Amino acid sequence: MISLSLCMIVKDEEEVIRRCLDSVINIVDEIIIVDTGSTDKTKEIAKEYTRKVYDFKWIDDFSEARNFSFSKASKEYILWMDADEYFDKENQEKLIKLKNNLSNNIDAVTFETNMLDCNNTCITFIGRRNRIVKKGKDFRWIGFVHEYIDISGEILDSNIAIIHHKVKSVSDRNLKLYRKNVEAGNKLSDRDLYYYGKELYCNRYYEEAIKVLEEFTTKAIWVEEIIDSLCKIGKCYLFLNDHKKSREYFYKCFEYTCPNINIFYNIAESFELQKEYLKATTWYEAILKLEESEKFMCCENIDYLNFNVNLSLCVCNFELGCINKSYYHHLKCKEINPLNQCVIKNDEIFRNIITKN
Structure with a gap:
């Protein structure tokens, strides 16, 4: 049996940290908590689980904080988690x-990370x-920011999954770090350029996101990131109400991949909007036909997309x-997620129609 240290960096996580640590x-065998400036009860809760709670002055660098947490570990192996993550019983x-x-x-051992929707019902x-x-x-x-561990050696891909259920709303924290580095004249790596574009997209700076992600697609060597960037550029144009332009970028994705549910969905949505x-129903129906095929790759959960x-x-x-x-399609939604607010509302609409007839 190996010994295992848990290392975490946290800030203002009182809503979720207990769930994680439980x-x-x-x-x-050991819990290391590094706090980067909490103003809530995060540290007090952490001290219920471990005496090894440390303060770390925030210096706008996630890697430095994580490396500090690793330096405090004393066991053979280190497990890292974020406070809004946890293991269910099966994965425990x-x-x-x-x-x-x-x-x-x-x-090193890899785990899956399963992102839950805001209702904590579907893996997205x-x-x-x-x-x-x-x-x-x-x-x-x-x-x-968007830090990663530089790994070499023997790596095991395990069947373990961590559940990631974000409670906090999307913030511009990461975007500010990128802007600070750009304004300081620091050249972003290709990887950071990609994530900078994604942060701009998530924070709704669509014109800037298009520019940055366009630049990334001329440099990228990772097909998955090219496809994701093209999709996000397309979504930016979608949010800017240029539906035709958005589809140009969705169609470009097919130069890099086989028929793919996510791309089909984006095209269908553009017609629906x-x-x-x-035209929208034609593309949506094509997705349902693709489900049984083994010719596409999709990282999103099928039940979520089905809904x-x-x-x-x-x-x-x-x-x-x-x-x-x-x-018919309403009933399909009801089978997948009966508590969804859209399902509940549509149920009422159809009941009224049936009653009138």
């Missing part, structure tokens, strides 16, 4: 099994990151006067 308290058991059986030859995104690293290898975090409901597609088909068919088709 999910690992009986698994890890998987982590215990991994801890009991991990070979000392392994230098699945990613994979290095989560456990060998202390003796002295791996370092790199990057002042233009109120071209017949959105069926909801859109419900709306589009209703606008086209195809009430029976609309009701």
